[in-house]
């Protein structure tokens with residue numbers, strides 16, 4: 001269930017007093033039932049330790065949003081003049097009143113809190129389930145999910161003292177769930193590959209993608225231009241698999257090329273080859289392999305509290321605080337939009353906006369629909385997160401086909417699983433308003449009531465996503481998914497950044513105002529054929545211009561480098 005602001009407002013005033021306490025409590029967040037797939041198996045053990053984040057409202061997020069557009073819109077005089085972490089913190093830090101109210105409340109309950117975001121807007125406390133139940137009038141319970149090992153501790157409702165509620169955005173983890181992330185579909189690769197014509201319509205390799213989008217093969221040179229690759233849910237990438245992959249598919253670069261590793265929330269760099277994961281192998285092999293010479297950093301985020309959404313938040317905050325921030329972040333994971341409550345979704349999205357304002361391009365998979373198992377199904381036109389956020393770039397999936405294929409026209413259509421649609425959490429941002437209105441007008445009312453016509457439309461762009469050959473634990477596999485498209489688009493942006501930095505320019509940062517500008521969209525290949533899974537026979541179709549299957553289209557490196565003002 002989605003907790004809308006109007007619903008939230010309705011709860012305020014329905015005050016309840018906690019036993020033995022005269023402070024009026026108000027319900028702060030509530031949902032009718034757990035996210036899809038989770039089953040309540042009873043009260044959580046009283047003594048279980050919870051790491052709860054208390055997020056305070058920023059003093060001026062609207063100010064930061066203005067700054068984000070001022071530095072990200074190519075038509076702005078301040079384009080490229082990204083903010084420092086200190087400048088961002090000025091907008092994001094809570095007001096003195098908020099901080100005082102929360103601090104005094106915590107002191108009164110003898111709870112110590114640690115700021116875990118650089119602006120001090122998120123505090124972390126560690127308390128037991130029984131303390132949390134009494135402090136927040138909550139009922140923390142254990143939930144099981146068929147695809148999650150162990151249990152997830154959540155409550156369907158919690159309250160805050162009436163005087164505190166207006167200062168607090170959310171407590172997490174509490175009422176937000178995150179179901180297992182989208183994973184690419186995989187199957188063993190055909191063993192016979194001699195003589196090759198892996199026509200790129202059947203089998204995607206590094207050389208296919210380099211050719212499809214005209215990605216440079218001369219290595220990049222800027223050592224500060226880091227491409228961050230997210231790793232969640234115990235997905236590890238293996239150095240030996242990468243070595244074998246490069247030997248086979250990228251013989252012109254050193255097979256000993258490695259990726260750096262950054263660990264968070266108990267993340268690990270497990271190099272036991274059997275523990276290599278499909279998603280992590282795909283993401284690492286198609287960034288190191290495509291973005292030759294770009295330093296790639298694998299950011300491994302652990303699963304504290306079975307809390308994927310919290311891991312996303314912690315990751316973004318760690319990068320905001322970092323002095324060696326990636327210029328591009330490639331994240332091939334996500335969840336269903338309505339797993340998260342609106343305040344938590346907004347918190348995560350606003351953290352991404354901060355990263356964008358500092359000059360990092362955040363790219364996220366739009367999600368796979370219509371695929372059985374650990375993916376988003378087609379029960380409704382179900383938006384995905386965090387690619388629903390207007391301040392990130394959502395990447396959908398495309399496919400190369402043989403029909404109409406010529407030497408000069410590779411014939412690219414939307415992949416059958418490429419999710420897209422319109423957010424129920426976030427409004428249509430200005431940069432895509434005309435595209436969204438036009439697309440919806442052309443629907444002539446088809447699907448009315450099944451989607452939010454004033455929501456943020458996604459994806460923004462797309463890239464090849466079908467039958468990528470990868471090596472996992474010494475075996476070849478073919479994988480498909482929008483999670484394959486993200487490292488491709490991320491590599492393209494990293495190469496552009498390398499050239500920009502070499503030319504004394506700033507990296508691209510938050511991409512969408514550029515991509516949706518006339519000059520940006522002209523540098524993309526509009527994909528006009530394809531349909532997303534939707535439900536059964538229905539689903540949004542691709543068409544001329546932006547559409548919620550392939551966005552504005554796939555990259556053309558030559559045109560993009562011209563569009564960002566690089567000289568031939």
Ligand SMILES: *[C@@H]1O[C@H](CO)[C@@H](O)[C@H](O)[C@H]1NC(C)=O
Nearest residue numbers: 115116117118119318321322
């Ligand atoms: C931010 O980084 C500094 C320097 O590395 C560190 O001391 C501090 O604890 C970090 N702050 C947060 C909130 O992570």
Ligand SMILES: *[C@@H]1O[C@H](CO)[C@@H](O)[C@H](O)[C@H]1NC(C)=O
Nearest residue numbers: 146147148149150180233234
């Ligand atoms: C759960 O644990 C088992 C055994 O350790 C492992 O094989 C499986 O992959 C795990 N499942 C998930 C979803 O992590």
Ligand SMILES: *[C@@H]1O[C@H](CO)[C@@H](O)[C@H](O)[C@H]1NC(C)=O
Nearest residue numbers: 211212213214556557558559
């Ligand atoms: C990119 O666009 C240019 C100009 O339209 C075109 O000549 C070139 O073939 C395209 N590159 C690729 C790889 O499609």
Ligand SMILES: *[C@@H]1O[C@H](CO)[C@@H](O)[C@H](O)[C@H]1NC(C)=O
Nearest residue numbers: 401403404411412413528529
């Ligand atoms: C192939 O070309 C025909 C004729 O122009 C067109 O009708 C059809 O849609 C094209 N197929 C694809 C997949 O683009």
Ligand SMILES: *[C@@H]1O[C@H](CO)[C@@H](O)[C@H](O)[C@H]1NC(C)=O
Nearest residue numbers: 403404406408409410411412
């Ligand atoms: C390339 O293929 C698309 C899709 O079939 C078609 O609409 C377009 O006219 C073709 N362009 C050229 C230059 O052949």
Ligand SMILES: *[C@@H]1O[C@H](CO)[C@@H](O)[C@H](O)[C@H]1NC(C)=O
Nearest residue numbers: 439441442443444445446541
């Ligand atoms: C909507 O109507 C226009 C004009 O009649 C038509 O060209 C278009 O194909 C229709 N769109 C859909 C999705 O049916």
